[in-house]
Amino acid sequence: MTLADQENQTQNQNQNQDQNKDQNQAPPETPEKKSRRKFIVIAVLILLVIGGGLFYWHSTFSEDTDDAQVDGDLYEVSSRVTGQVVKVYVQDNQTVQAGQAIADIDPKDYQVAFDQAQANLASAEADYEQAHVNVPITSVTSSTSISTSGSDVTASSAAVAQAEKQKEAADARVVQAKANALKAQLDVERYTPLVQKDVISKQQYDQAVATANADTAAVLGSQADVIASQEAVRQAQQKVAQSRFQAQQAAKNGPQQVKAQEAKAQSMLASVKQAQAKLEQARLNLGYCHIIAPVAGIVSKKNVDVGVNVSIGQDLLTVVPVTNLWVTANFKETQLDKMQVGQEVKLEVDALGGRKFSGKVTQVGGATGSRLSLFPPENATGNYVKVVQRIPVRIDFTNLDKENGDFKLRPGFSVTPIVTVKQ
Structure with missing residues (x-):
């Protein structure tokens, strides 16, 4: 191919590209498209304003934490006399009522x-x-x-x-x-x-x-x-x-x-x-030979069978009540400025698909969790690094009988409490 032919081919390619640009160029916008674009911009701005307002309300009028769980009294059922077990009436994860028979020790x-x-x-x-x-x-x-x-x-x-x-x-x-x-x-x-x-x-x-x-x-x-x-x-x-x-x-x-x-x-x-x-x-x-459930609840950690020789104080099983429950929430110390006893709380339980419960603040702990630990930190030794401390706060359910009618709430469930610190 000669040099002249190459130049002609290059000119033809440039002409074809110019034609393709002219063909791909968008047509001019109509007034309807301009109005729709304006509406979308306004809606986004409104949503941003609402989101900012909700964030401000949530951060100013309420306090929440994900370091919280359901608590309850765990009743360790133990033997008060020495003897051989002759009968056992319950199994693991069985629901029992207060006063229901659990086991019998040979009474002779x-x-x-x-x-x-x-x-x-x-x-x-x-x-x-x-x-x-x-x-x-x-x-x-x-x-x-x-x-x-x-x-x-x-x-x-x-x-x-x-x-x-x-x-x-x-x-x-x-x-x-x-x-x-x-x-x-x-x-x-x-x-x-x-x-x-x-x-x-x-x-x-x-x-x-x-x-x-x-x-x-x-x-x-x-x-x-x-x-x-x-x-x-x-x-x-x-x-x-x-x-x-x-x-x-x-x-x-x-x-x-x-x-x-x-x-x-x-x-x-x-x-x-x-x-x-x-x-x-x-x-x-003689009465202690007949062991009964102290409260209503669910049998857990059963450790007794017929023929076993038990001694005084030996743990037989644990009864977990499902009615007398509360929430222990560990809030940061920076969240306690406006938190007071009696404030309303919304509780979301993760294990129940985020089911909501109502409650109120009843107690604020007397010391931080680190101070109450087995080996509290000694800040006077070593290099000091400031760590935000957490305070245990007790939250009692206000309508547990109605909201937990199916008795699915269990001690240990993770909870997200939202405390209304401003009305």
Whole structure:
């Protein structure tokens, strides 16, 4: 191809490109297209304004966080007695009601202990009744002893007086006997010369001598009576002293004996109460053999089967309630400026497809989560980096019975709470 042919071909290609540009050039816009374009621009501007307003309202009039979850009380059901499980009534993930049977522990040993406690209580009550009845008996016996002792003192004093009178009488008889003996002796002395002169008969003289001897013997007998009377007075005085001592002891020991009997009755009463306490403990232990659900909920973490030997405090299962629930939301500290107790909250649950629940703020935590952790940070050591802290906030459901009628809400579900901090 010659150079001239190449130039002609190039000119033809340029001409074809110019023709194609003229053919592809858009026709002039009509007024309808201009109006539609203007409407679209205005709509976009309106949407931007609305979006900005919503963003401003959301950021100014409410606070939200995605660090929140449903909370609830988890009830660990454990054994309160030791024994072998003989029956289990529930399975994992089963719904139970409050008071529903969960398991039974063999009650034979605890039934024997209960019967023994009943027998011990009956014995203690009998001992107390006997001691209680003996209190008035001891009181009456003590009073009688005091009265008798007083009477003995009076009688002994009277006996002393009588013995003293008898001694006086014996003394008088001694004096009389001595006088008689003296008279008889004088008669013998007078009769002696007379009998020698045969003035009087020998018989009269012998009678006088016999009378003198008898009166002398009477003096000795009267003196012996005086000695006996003195001994009787001494014995009566000793009896008076003994009676007075017994009266003093009765007056002193009588109330003490009553107090001792009352103390014994009180001790028996304490034994009765102790036996009652042991009986009540035996009754409780027997009742603990039948394990029931503390609340209504769902059985989880079941760890008990028939034949297993359980001990006191051993966890058997967990009951998760589905009615007493709340939300724990961990808000940033910068979000708490206008947050107060009682503010309304909208709650969105992720697991239920964003189902909305209503609630209110009931508590604001007393410390940040990091401060309450097992190993709180020590900012005074090492390099310090400021980290926005989070505070746990409790949010209670306000209409849970109606909004959770199907009981699908579970502890641990993630929640997005939106707190209205401005009305």
